Amino acid sequence: MIALFDExxxxxxxxxxxxILVNEGSIPNEMFFIIKGCIRAWYNADGQDITLQxxxxxxxxxxxxxxxxxxxxxINIETLEECEVGILKKADFSDLLKTDPKIxxxxxxxxxDKLFIYSNRLLSLLKDKPFLRYQQLLAENPGIFQRxxxxxxxxxxxxxxxxxxxIRNRK
Amino acid sequence: MIALFDExxxxxxxxxxxxILVNEGSIPNEMFFIIKGCIRAWYNADGQDITLQxxxxxxxxxxxxxxxxxxxxxINIETLEECEVGILKKADFSDLLKTDPKIxxxxxxxxxDKLFIYSNRLLSLLKDKPFLRYQQLLAENPGIFQRxxxxxxxxxxxxxxxxxxxIRNRK
DNA sequence: ATCCGTTCTTAACAATTGTTATCGTTGCAC
DNA sequence: GTGCAACGATAACAATTGTTAAGAACGGAT
Numbered sequence: 001m002i003a004l005f006d007e008x009x010x011x012x013x014x015x016x017x018x019x020i021l022v023n024e025g026s027i028p029n030e031m032f033f034i035i036k037g038c039i040r041a042w043y044n045a046d047g048q049d050i051t052l053q054x055x056x057x058x059x060x061x062x063x064x065x066x067x068x069x070x071x072x073x074x075i076n077i078e079t080l081e082e083c084e085v086g087i088l089k090k091a092d093f094s095d096l097l098k099t100d101p102k103i104x105x106x107x108x109x110x111x112x113d114k115l116f117i118y119s120n121r122l123l124s125l126l127k128d129k130p131f132l133r134y135q136q137l138l139a140e141n142p143g144i145f146q147r148x149x150x151x152x153x154x155x156x157x158x159x160x161x162x163x164x165x166x167i168r169n170r171k
Numbered sequence: 172m173i174a175l176f177d178e179x180x181x182x183x184x185x186x187x188x189x190x191i192l193v194n195e196g197s198i199p200n201e202m203f204f205i206i207k208g209c210i211r212a213w214y215n216a217d218g219q220d221i222t223l224q225x226x227x228x229x230x231x232x233x234x235x236x237x238x239x240x241x242x243x244x245x246i247n248i249e250t251l252e253e254c255e256v257g258i259l260k261k262a263d264f265s266d267l268l269k270t271d272p273k274i275x276x277x278x279x280x281x282x283x284d285k286l287f288i289y290s291n292r293l294l295s296l297l298k299d300k301p302f303l304r305y306q307q308l309l310a311e312n313p314g315i316f317q318r319x320x321x322x323x324x325x326x327x328x329x330x331x332x333x334x335x336x337x338i339r340n341r342k
Numbered sequence: 343a344t345c346c347g348t349t350c351t352t353a354a355c356a357a358t359t360g361t362t363a364t365c366g367t368t369g370c371a372c
Numbered sequence: 373g374t375g376c377a378a379c380g381a382t383a384a385c386a387a388t389t390g391t392t393a394a395g396a397a398c399g400g401a402t
């Protein structure tokens with residue numbers, strides 16, 4: 001996706017691990033495309049840290065809702081590893097959305113794809129038990145436990161870190 | 172939303188309760204707007220019936236995915252009560268999407284709204300316990316237990332019917 | 343009226359998960 | 373090096389949920 005944007009509009013930057021890119025309560029004015037590294041979106045539920053999504057190389061990382069509605073973000077976005085990202089300014093992106101039908105088309109397609117991803121994840125949370133969700137995650141992304149602290153994966157799967165540790169040591 | 176479509180494109184029809192409108196495996200060629208009654212979308216997971224969504228008066232009921240991608244539906248859609256619905260043919264809707272920018276705009280907005288609804292439901296499944304989800308559903312839709320069989324609501328909440336019955340009888 | 347299917351409740355038990363706490367390891371800062 | 377924070381494994385116990393089965397209430401069909 002990043003390849004579609006004019007290089008003049010993109011700023012390449014490096015971030016240390018655990019750098020907050022989008023802060024809960026603030027309105028983000030940038031969009032991040034991951035070139036190298038990984039990023040996590042999480043929700044603060046009264047101190048309880050809930051991982052909503054992991055982003056990897058090639059993924060765009062944003063709080064879509066606040067980006068679209070211009071409202072304060074309800075989620076936080078932070079780097080997990082040292083990251084190299086392409087940064088696109090919100091104003092530039094908005095211009096493109098208005099003027100470039102291809103970008104607009106692509107953007108809506110991306111949103112609709114995300115809709116299906118969410119709906120599948122919802123279904124999995126409704127029908128599958130944690131153990132099966134763990135196995136499926138491992139099948140989709142075998143290296144994830146080598147890249148991401150386990151307790152972040154736990155909340156992503158909807159279980160406690162203790163429970164995930166138990167699940168992993170099941171035969 | 173139904174008000175936006177030319178009346179000439181809409182067929183009004185009545186259906187008995189428990190009428191299947193969209194069948195898993197088939198490609199739907201109609202879109203249903205509920206005038207009166209309620210409808211349920213469900214997924215068949217190896218015989219296990221998982222309710223994904225309830226539709227009420229004013230809601231459009233479709234398998235969005237198969238409608239958009241022209242692929243066989245992975246879900247079933249059926250009436251729960253006697254229903255009066257406005258039916259829009261897929262071909263007519265596709266034409267409108269191409270020719271009418273307003274409809275297109277509205278359609279994408281609807282899709283994005285749905286994205287946020289899904290993302291909130293996802294978050295709730297990750298962070299809240301069944302009892303809290305039950306309370307929240309009741310707060311949003313106090314009459315739902317008077318309209319919809321409880322075991323359908325159970326799978327919508329991600330618990331078994333037995334568990335929901337217990338939850339409801341808690342103080 | 344009788345039969346049958348649907349729905350919900352309840353009970354008993356098994357399985358899983360949550361909670362809290364402890365401990366060992368690792369890596370980083372000083 | 374020492375100290376400290378982050379991370380994960382494990383244990384013990386509580387709480388919740390799942391599973392299976394039985395029974396009551398209701399409505400529709402015959």
